[in-house]
Amino acid sequence: MSEAAAIAIDGLDHVVLTVGSVERTVDFYTRILGMRVERQPGRPTALHFGSQKFNIHQAGREFEPKALRPTPGGGDFCLLTGMPSAAVAERLAAFGVAVELGPVTREGACGPMMSVYFRDPDDNLVEVATPGERP
Template identity: 60%
Template sequence: MIVGIDHFVLTVVSLDATCAFYQRVLGFERVDTPGRPTALAFGNQKINVHEISRTFEPKAKSPTPGSGDFCLITDRPLDEFLAGLEANHVMVELGPVERIGAQGPMMSVYFRDPDGNLVEVSQYPR
């Protein structure tokens, strides 16, 4: 049975711009290992980042920058998280709004990364 997500891949225009964004805005750690995709690590998961001109095999049939749409969970209060977005000049596209996640009702905010990928950050009630 599947019990979690280890990683997923984002195809991007600029590896450096994307990594800088996720490091600055979400506190992810950039991991560069020779011969492997660059990764953005957080918790016990990661996002592999493939620059459109330098993808790794095997890959999606039609990797395209800006086609990602995913949800991340925060343990910070959303007001605090929103203040961090504002401090980093990240425009909120929607939220906070109530959504239903894998574990039930949650509050979510939506914004875009440098490639236009839609990032949803959510908090479950405590």
């Protein structure tokens, strides 16, 4: 019996975030991170950025199928920007968002980057990174 070949993954389309308040989440991600909101009847609210999106599920009213234990605040992800990391930190401060860590050097999927870490309204850990930036 031969071993099956792995499935080749080319990219990421979307991630689902379970949240305490869809409206609070939409406000945060559109106002602070410039994402574009899309609402369609019978579908999750979506936050678009680049060629990806977050689908937003209200805790207790998730769309099926869903994670086994959908929980607000269980996310930890990295978003990419072309903006210098110091400017990211400054803009977050201007919006009253506390920087938890950074700018700091990290190794991303495509090489070195400078990252700034902060929390969204559900306490998900958000990393915004500038690829190729050096300290």
